[in-house]
């Protein structure tokens with residue numbers, strides 16, 4: 694299956710939800726204010742968020758249709774979602790010089806952080822970048838092992854310490870190793886525990902301080918991994934992590950397992966932060982930067998353009 698097919702398939706549950714919520718609304722005799730209200734509500738119920746839903750409603754209203762059929766509604770929906778996604782759909786840019794370009798990856802337990810690191814590493818390797826993974830989530834032995842498995846899978850070296858060892862020290866060693874071996878990108882797994890904010894902050898502050906000593910620009914990216922299945926909760930996480938960890942960009946995963954994929958649109962509209970990639974499956978190729986048009990059409994339930 695091509696990426697486009699996996700993408701469209703991945704958003705199926707979401708587009709079914711959107712279609713279900715909008716069903717019946719286009720059969721009304723006139724596209725009056727009450728129907729526009731219903732459309733807006735249907736979009737909110739589809740997890741697109743109040744801001745994006747209002748914006749789409751206003752766009753439909755501005756076109757002054759007397760009536761609209763289902764296909765017409767889906768088309769406008771796709772066009773408007775595309776406008777919301779286009780400014781934030783930005784592939785990761787590996788610009789750090791001197792090398793390595795350092796990427797910290799944060800996110801709550803189970804958000805898909807480790808899996809995402811493996812997939813992002815693979816994506817960058819495909820672009821001919823050399824990648825080193827650092828197992829900075831030193832709280833759990835399982836997290837270290839899981840990253841090592843991903844390293845083997847994609848053929849990238851992994852630098853790891855013992856469970857409970859100092860993450861900042863590991864990151865220091867990671868930068869040294871990448872520099873010595875001419876590796877372009879260092880991707881650091883971190884213990885992104887929301888449950889203990891002060892500890893998370895302390896640890897990230899220390900990692901940043903250590904990185905800053907080696908290269909003032911590092912970390913170049915602080916990526917927050919979000920689990921789309923958590924719906925609106927993902928939006929709360931953006932707020933909290935933005936405050937505590939200086940997030941620079943987002944990756945949304947597990948869009949295939951949920952009818953709540955509309956949250957991607959809500960996040961784009963509400964935060965305007967770069968969304969570097971989306972995950973639509975567990976395979977190594979199931980995470981990519983995204984084409985806003987393709988995703989917008991998939992959510993609206995239209996075939997690829």
Ligand SMILES: Nc1nc2c(ncn2[C@@H]2O[C@H](COP(=O)(O)OP(=O)(O)OP(=O)(O)O)[C@@H](O)[C@H]2O)c(=O)[nH]1
Pocket residue numbers: 800801802803804805806807808809836839946947948949950972973974975979
């Ligand atoms: N369906 C689907 N599953 C995913 C996706 N991304 C990750 N997963 C799965 O989600 C689960 C959690 O992913 P992990 O990478 O272990 O998450 P984590 O945030 O590192 O979790 P901890 O290591 O427990 O902190 C795993 O079973 C992954 O295979 C995705 O895009 N789609």
